[in-house]
Amino acid sequence: MLRIAVCQLPLNIENIDENIRLANSAIRGAATQGARLVVLPELTNSGCVFKNIAELEERATTLDGQILQEWIFIAKEMNLTLVAGLAIKDSGHFYNTSIIIDSSGLRGWYKKVHLWGDESDYFTAGDEPPLIVETDIGRIATMVCYDIEFPEWVRLTMLADAQILALPLNWPDSDRPSDQTPLAAVLIQAAAAQNKLIVAAADRTRTERGIIWAGSSVITDSDGVIRIIADQEDQSEAQVLVVDLEVPLNRKMGPRNDARTDRRPDLYKEILQH
DSSP: OEEEEEEEEEOOTTOHHHHHHHHHHHHHHHHHTTOSEEEOOTTTTTOSOOSSHHHHHHHOBOTTSHHHHHHHHHHHHHTOEEEEEEEEEETTEEEEEEEEEETTEEEEEEEOSSOOGGGGGTOOOOOSOOEEEEETTEEEEEOOGGGGGOHHHHHHHHHTTOSEEEEEOOOBOOSOOTTSOOHHHHHHHHHHHHHTOEEEEEOEESOBTTBOBOOOOEEEOTTSOEEEEOOTTOOSSOEEEEEEEOOOOSOEEETTEETTTTOOHHHHGGGGGO
16 A cells, blocks of 8 residues: 655745745644655646746756756655655756656656647656666656646556556646546546556646646546545645555456557557658
């Protein structure tokens, strides 16, 4: 049984230091509750709605920067695996990334491939598959937000034997009835069920320069069942959602079905060429 936490944070684009303080507090709070995997939102350090490239320059960190060093220290101290979204500058380019850190240090970083809205004005898109890391708590994959809307991208994680998909989000709210599940959570449920993956998604809150965020942090089991979701009525404060789940050991959909071996790629391989 694995205890997983997702941390929904009220990020503030005007105060990077406060964002990191909130993040550190949430990580430690999750760890004191026994979480071994902790997930933070997309662009935790920077916020999202930039006025110009100079703002991103001020807020981005680097792979050897203080933020990652702090989180490497906390992961080692608290014996946990951390997945977090960061704006990172590397080799003269800015990337919207997800990083995986465990007690041994930085295990890898993923550059968001599918950029949303005006992100392409600021970030360089990645061109590598989802990051998958073997850890002492399971085989963890990560991507970022809009990537989840591309089923073939998520399928790559299943084909590479990932067991858990950790997903940083900055998901804009939509005009939906208040009694309906947020769209992000619905997409996450589908991805989990189709690929027999646990999905742990950490969203953000707080209106940012006119954009209202969905606050749809959620953890599903590998059947796509929502095991915990953020309180939709209280979007003003940080929420740390914690749940215990069995890490899936196979792709079984039922006694006679398997999400991997039931595939018929010979029949639909041409779809992926368009």
